[in-house]
Amino acid sequence: MDVPEEIRKALSEHPCFCEDAHHTFARMHLPVAPRCNIQCNYCNRKFDCCNESRPGVTSEVLSPEQALEKVKAVKREIPQLSVIGIAGPGDPLANEDTFSALELIGKELPDLTLCVSTNGLALPGSAKRLYDLGVRFVTVTMNCLDPEIGAKIYDAVVFDGKKYSGVEGATILRDRQLEGIRQCVGLGMLVKVNIVMIPGINDEHIPELVRTVKDMGIYIVNILPLIPVEGTRFSDLRAPTPLERRDMMDRCGLDMKMMRHCRQCRADAIGLLGQDRSQEFVHIEGCGLRDNAPNVTIDTEKDETKVAVATSDGKTVNSGFGNASEFRIYATDGNTIRFLKTVPIDRSETVAGDDHRHHIQSIVSQLDGCGTVIVEEIGPLPSKILGKMGIRIVISDGDVNDTIRDSLKE
16 A cells, blocks of 8 residues: 555554554553543443553543643653554544644644544544644544444444434444545545454454455554453453454455554553553643543433442343342443442341341442432332432343333333
């Protein structure tokens, strides 16, 4: 593929687009984009999670001004810094702060290469704007062409203020991704397509997807292994083996240039690929956590409420209130749902007389802040205690996500 002369040097110093560069040049991801406009069934965007290294995870969310100061501080410590990317922890194009940060850094540090990673839903309306801000490298995560497959991968798509799901949502997302890629390529930007390989879901479909995007003029493809994450619908799916992934890259590499050195970086990654130094620069002076920073959430104008669900597997409501071994806490706006945490319940005590009351009160105290409790069954004592606290009780043995949504519609 012919590379525009104006970005040939930047390409040679981009560790994600050029394999030779990742040993020498460093990149820095700016976590300025907490809001997302889709919900993937493999994604759980935890906030302040320093022990995990995967997309969607960050230890802080920065304002554009804080991001600029942090870039300056990192540049002083890591002189080989060459690329500034924005990859979350939500979707960059669902956040106006993305564009503000790019503008600030482009003006003050014009020698740094600017890069954005997106799901592509908002790309058609943003490609020219990114180009005008100096962005020449764009990554689009695109997992399928077939909406039937997409309906299995995406739980929700929020477009033009409306939430879509199933085949309809997947079709909107696919069409927007393809149009966004066309616009970026037409502007002369280099495009990388990320594909999450999900065994049994999209793996056999990947070669067709690769051939399609190759014909559109993209520069490189990155096939990523699924990371099963607790609290997601795909938590129980297996990741592809290294051999399966390598065979898929070899198969698709006959048609397209493959990225084989990806490390599936955090949204606040800093340093050389494979040598993340982000924790060295967390909360440095002048660049700390944004005051009242929003937790990572899907893009919505509605307030969220917290819901406690008696579920042992995250899929179905399968426990009564008093005999639950754990509750899972979710945040929802009525359309989209985020897993927050698991609350384990100590069942070592006896559950008769005063001990029973103490056990119930202990459970209630751990669910502080939840406006709704969803259980398979519940006795009169916890019903009375929850009722006095104004907490709504929903009885169900159905799918967790469906029950949460239905409970807010009632």
